[in-house]
Amino acid sequence: MPQENSRQQLKALLQLAYSAERAAALAYRGHWHSVVDVDERARIKQIEEEEWHHRELVGAMLEKLGAQPNKQREFRALLIGRALAFGCHVMGWFLPMYGAGRLESRNVREYETAARYARDCGHEEFIDNLLMMAEVEWEHEYYFRSRVLVHSFGKRLNLWPAPPPKETIRQTFARETEQALTLVEAAG
Ligand SMILES: [Fe+2]
Numbered sequence: 001m002p003q004e005n006s007r008q009q010l011k012a013l014l015q016l017a018y019s020a021e022r023a024a025a026l027a028y029r030g031h032w033h034s035v036v037d038v039d040e041r042a043r044i045k046q047i048e049e050e051e052w053h054h055r056e057l058v059g060a061m062l063e064k065l066g067a068q069p070n071k072q073r074e075f076r077a078l079l080i081g082r083a084l085a086f087g088c089h090v091m092g093w094f095l096p097m098y099g100a101g102r103l104e105s106r107n108v109r110e111y112e113t114a115a116r117y118a119r120d121c122g123h124e125e126f127i128d129n130l131l132m133m134a135e136v137e138w139e140h141e142y143y144f145r146s147r148v149l150v151h152s153f154g155k156r157l158n159l160w161p162a163p164p165p166k167e168t169i170r171q172t173f174a175r176e177t178e179q180a181l182t183l184v185e186a187a188g
């Protein structure tokens, strides 16, 4: 049953995201404490708060799906988040900025995928928040990329692929939804 399949996929992806947000928020807490520049501290602190907010939103979705966070993943996220937070104090300035940017680019796609599953299993009420989170992750990626690129070493590096422009997140989703509807109508 395709709808049940999408529901299961959505649940699994949200469980992953829920714990990943914990690891990210904890890591960013260490990160902003480790940087000296006032603007960088403020922005990364704000990013930490945004990750906690995402976790809350994803948690509410899981609850609505009748699902629990995965205990093992939660514990792992705690360890990873704390290890990264500590790492930020010893790794210097560049590596945490680079690592964060790389990870954030993956988060954008994850929330876009979750929005598709939500649409396909009839949870349209999740879509707006999922796309909003994809957009916020896009801004996180943009920020860390911009930081990496102010560094002389970063300028010479071949960075991870840049996500397409932010507007395309909602545009692509709307186009796909329209195409899916056309297919359903044609089949009927
Ligand atoms: Fe997030």
Ligand SMILES: [Fe+2]
Pocket: 024, 051, 104, 107, 136, 137, 140
């Ligand atoms: Fe993020």
